[in-house]
Amino acid sequence: MTDPGGCADAHCITCGDVAEPMRVLKIDAVRALALCEDAGGSHQSIEIALVAPVEPGDELLVHAGTAIACTERRALAEAEVVG
Amino acid sequence: MKFVDEFRDPELGAAVSAEILAAVDPGRHYKLMEVCGGHTHSIYKYGIDDLLPDQVELVHGPGCPVCVIPMGRVDDGIAIAQNSEVILTCFGDMMRIPGSNGTFTDAKAAGADVRMVYSPLDALRIAKQNPDRVVVFFAIGFETTAPSTALTLRRAKAEGVENFLCICNHVTIVPPLRALLESPDLRLDGFIGPGHVSTIVGVRPFEFIPADYGRPLVTAGFEPLDILYAIQMILAQLAEGRCEVENQYKRVVPYEGNQAALEVLSEVFELRPHFEWRGLGFISQSALRLSDAYADFDAELRYSVPNVRVADPKACQCGEVLKGVIKPWECKVFGTACTPEHAIGTCMVSPEGACAAYYNYGRYARERPQAAETLA
Numbered sequence: 001m002t003d004p005g006g007c008a009d010a011h012c013i014t015c016g017d018v019a020e021p022m023r024v025l026k027i028d029a030v031r032a033l034a035l036c037e038d039a040g041g042s043h044q045s046i047e048i049a050l051v052a053p054v055e056p057g058d059e060l061l062v063h064a065g066t067a068i069a070c071t072e073r074r075a076l077a078e079a080e081v082v083g
Numbered sequence: 084m085k086f087v088d089e090f091r092d093p094e095l096g097a098a099v100s101a102e103i104l105a106a107v108d109p110g111r112h113y114k115l116m117e118v119c120g121g122h123t124h125s126i127y128k129y130g131i132d133d134l135l136p137d138q139v140e141l142v143h144g145p146g147c148p149v150c151v152i153p154m155g156r157v158d159d160g161i162a163i164a165q166n167s168e169v170i171l172t173c174f175g176d177m178m179r180i181p182g183s184n185g186t187f188t189d190a191k192a193a194g195a196d197v198r199m200v201y202s203p204l205d206a207l208r209i210a211k212q213n214p215d216r217v218v219v220f221f222a223i224g225f226e227t228t229a230p231s232t233a234l235t236l237r238r239a240k241a242e243g244v245e246n247f248l249c250i251c252n253h254v255t256i257v258p259p260l261r262a263l264l265e266s267p268d269l270r271l272d273g274f275i276g277p278g279h280v281s282t283i284v285g286v287r288p289f290e291f292i293p294a295d296y297g298r299p300l301v302t303a304g305f306e307p308l309d310i311l312y313a314i315q316m317i318l319a320q321l322a323e324g325r326c327e328v329e330n331q332y333k334r335v336v337p338y339e340g341n342q343a344a345l346e347v348l349s350e351v352f353e354l355r356p357h358f359e360w361r362g363l364g365f366i367s368q369s370a371l372r373l374s375d376a377y378a379d380f381d382a383e384l385r386y387s388v389p390n391v392r393v394a395d396p397k398a399c400q401c402g403e404v405l406k407g408v409i410k411p412w413e414c415k416v417f418g419t420a421c422t423p424e425h426a427i428g429t430c431m432v433s434p435e436g437a438c439a440a441y442y443n444y445g446r447y448a449r450e451r452p453q454a455a456e457t458l459a
Binding site: 018019044045047049050052061063064065066068069071 | 121124174201202203204205224227228230231234235279282283305334335341343344347
């Protein structure tokens with residue numbers, strides 16, 4: 001994360017009801033975590049138990065290191081393009 | 084970015100602003116509460132207040148978990164941190180929340196090992212890296228954050244990590260809303276519902292507001308257009324004589340919530356009989372503690388804590404601000420003795436706090452600029 005304290009942009013993303021969009025890069029199936037990238041290009045291991053299954057390319061809303069919603073599924077987006 | 088740019092479109096903002104103006108009865112005053120501190124922050128950041136007609140007043144609710152934590156709980160955390168084997172971990176904003184004898188930052192300066200983390204998972208990682216120490220995570224937050232703590236505790240249990248504990252200060256949103264609706268101080272016409280809390284609990288738990296209190300609630304996202312749409316939807320309900328729960332944030336919020344999150348919450352936590360809220364006093368069944376199955380991870384059972392109720396500083400009016408009774412700038416010490424750099428009250432410390440949000444984005448400007456100018 002660009003701000004490990006969680007208060008980037010004078011805005012605390014952990015203690016408020018705020019979530020940050022992140023893109024899934026890689027799944028760690030053994031630990032049930034996903035390596036994700038935020039808009040600034042920083043990487044973080046994210047808990048994905050609440051939105052599983054996800055796959056690389058999916059976009060998640062992340063709050064306090066846990067994905068609370070999947071806002072874009074890559075497979076669906078690709079299906080729309082093909083369709 | 085998807086779902087961001089399109090919800091910050093100034094032209095659409097001006098159009099919704101015009102719809103809001105059209106829905107307003109010129110002879111009526113509307114008092115709408117945004118429950119969530121994230122909404123308060125967005126409202127000031129994007130100048131949404133300035134896009135509304137004078138008849139529509141936004142009242143800031145108790146939905147910033149840092150702002151509602153009483154001083155006594157900070158004292159409890161510091162007492163635990165003062166044990167030499169303990170590494171106390173917490174989110175960034177908690178570091179500067181004052182207890183009766185200083186903040187976590189002060190405790191750190193005095194020699195306690197206090198570390199800021201981004202997530203409970205980071206705290207668990209510190210525990211694994213320091214097997215000879217005890218890592219205590221000072222957990223705060225509403226239902227949005229509680230699953231993150233719960234999943235981490237479940238992970239710690241599954242992995243047999245015995246040096247990871249939690250001091251649980253998680254709170255729930257429905258009981259304080261009911262307390263506010265019962266309060267004679269406040270007359271509200273509707274609610275902007277908390278977006279990400281609803282991602283976890285769903286929209287159904289808020290149905291009591293129209294059913295029992297005759298007020299509409301619209302769950303909203305955090306982009307400026309989300310909030311404007313939610314206001315327009317509330318005003319439309321009032322104009323049409325409807326009163327119901329609606330979901331503006333359907334792209335993220337399922338009506339029934341997230342079942343996996345609800346399951347882990349009920350496994351790891353149970354309701355406390357009562358919990359003290361800053362400004363609101365003790366509210367029954369409004370907070371969580373660890374369940375018996377997770378008692379081994381409960382720092383409050385492992386360490387003795389003062390557990391004393393501490394009165395807020397007399398000059399501070401956070402209580403009235405949190406209840407929406409006064410605006411931040413109406414507090415006696417706002418912007419003078421109490422600033423983000425030297426905060427007296429919690430509402431000035433957290434960026435989600437109404438006072439800090441107003442101070443940082445609105446400050447002393449009271450005059451409304453022309454509609455739609457500030458969105459861009």
